[in-house]
Amino acid sequence: MAEPTHPTKQDSRGPRTASGSASRHMRPFDSAPKAELHVHMFGAIPPAILLELAQRNRVDLPADILAGFRAGFQFRDFDRFSEVLRTLRPCVQTAEDLELITYELGRELARQHVRYAELMVTPMGLELRGIRFPASLETMNRARARVRTDFGLELRWIFDFNRSVPDEAECRYWADYSTEVAIAGLDAGVVALGLSGAEDGNPPEQFAPWFERARAAGLHSVPHAGEHAGPESVWGAISALGAERIAHGVRAGEDPALVAHLAEHRIPLDVCPTSNVCLGVYQSPAAHPLPRLHRAGVPVTVNSDNPTMFGVTLNDEIAGLSTELGLDEAAVSEIIANGFRFGFEAEAVCASA
Numbered sequence: 641m642a643e644p645t646h647p648t649k650q651d652s653r654g655p656r657t658a659s660g661s662a663s664r665h666m667r668p669f670d671s672a673p674k675a676e677l678h679v680h681m682f683g684a685i686p687p688a689i690l691l692e693l694a695q696r697n698r699v700d701l702p703a704d705i706l707a708g709f710r711a712g713f714q715f716r717d718f719d720r721f722s723e724v725l726r727t728l729r730p731c732v733q734t735a736e737d738l739e740l741i742t743y744e745l746g747r748e749l750a751r752q753h754v755r756y757a758e759l760m761v762t763p764m765g766l767e768l769r770g771i772r773f774p775a776s777l778e779t780m781n782r783a784r785a786r787v788r789t790d791f792g793l794e795l796r797w798i799f800d801f802n803r804s805v806p807d808e809a810e811c812r813y814w815a816d817y818s819t820e821v822a823i824a825g826l827d828a829g830v831v832a833l834g835l836s837g838a839e840d841g842n843p844p845e846q847f848a849p850w851f852e853r854a855r856a857a858g859l860h861s862v863p864h865a866g867e868h869a870g871p872e873s874v875w876g877a878i879s880a881l882g883a884e885r886i887a888h889g890v891r892a893g894e895d896p897a898l899v900a901h902l903a904e905h906r907i908p909l910d911v912c913p914t915s916n917v918c919l920g921v922y923q924s925p926a927a928h929p930l931p932r933l934h935r936a937g938v939p940v941t942v943n944s945d946n947p948t949m950f951g952v953t954l955n956d957e958i959a960g961l962s963t964e965l966g967l968d969e970a971a972v973s974e975i976i977a978n979g980f981r982f983g984f985e986a987e988a989v990c991a992s993a
């Protein structure tokens with residue numbers, strides 16, 4: 641069953657609206673232009689839109705999920721988190737549903753003054769539910785164009801695949817499929833290939849051939865690593881997958897040589913502090929290594945990962961940099977600027993301004 645949101649977080653950030661976002665006084669960086677580089681589209685669907693889709697597609701959501709929307713979920717581990725996401729998947733059934741989700745997520749991001757975002761999408765998950773490529777990308781791009789016109793927000797796609805498909809042949813099939821559709825989407829807003837799913841038992845090295853193919857075709861590489869697995873996972877993502885940014889990567893902090901390497905080669909970590917605490921990577925914000933990584937010269941961006949699931953917004957994450965992680969204003973400004981500096985096509989924001 642869902643339990644109340646972590647009390648410390650709730651207290652420090654004030655009351656939340658039904659959508660899980662904070663509605664109260666403006667905080668120092670709430671209206672600053674910002675970029676969001678690590679957000680999964682399916683973990684970011686505004687709750688009201690999920691409920692609308694559940695009704696439209698006749699999906700009975702269990703009581704604990706509905707309670708989670710109201711009070712916030714509290715996850716004990718990655719497995720429970722994955723289970724909740726699986727329960728929500730049937731809410732999305734058609735390419736038109738994707739258009740609605742993209743547009744409404746764009747509206748929410750723009751409300752937080754996000755000007756550029758790379759949204760992570762898992763095409764194999766869509767295909768498995770009969771939402772076929774390229775129809776899926778076409779409707780997403782229809783919304784992407786409307787988001788640009790209506791909200792002045794530039795969206796790009798990171799297509800990822802799940803590394804934890806147990807059957808080896810099936811895993812290879814989906815890696816092939818995902819790489820092909822990502823390459824096919826190169827001229828339609830897809831900027832990178834990503835790798836998601838459980839890190840344990842699925843090290844980056846296993847996926848080198850697909851990332852090599854994607855990079856040769858012109859895609860960037862931004863795998864998840866160093867979240868539930870240690871620094872070896874980040875080393876593997878860099879050496880075997882040519883990672884240009886690391887999704888999470890926070891456990892790099894356990895290896896001083898890796899910290900020095902990330903700083904020297906300017907390889908950014910797309911960090912999501914609330915996600916790390918919700919999924920038990922760190923016990924509390926005070927234990928989070930982001931300030932230490934930043935001070936060591938590692939480029940860091942701050943992001944929301946699965947904001948609906950964690951009852952957080954990007955603006956909450958940025959406010960937390962000072963209130964929970966103790967960074968000063970200059971450091972927060974620098975981290976916000978990194979989002980534009982390291983967004984693969986963030987220069988499009990300047991071009992459209």
Ligand SMILES: [Zn+2]
Nearest residue numbers: 680864887945
């Ligand atoms: Zn993620």
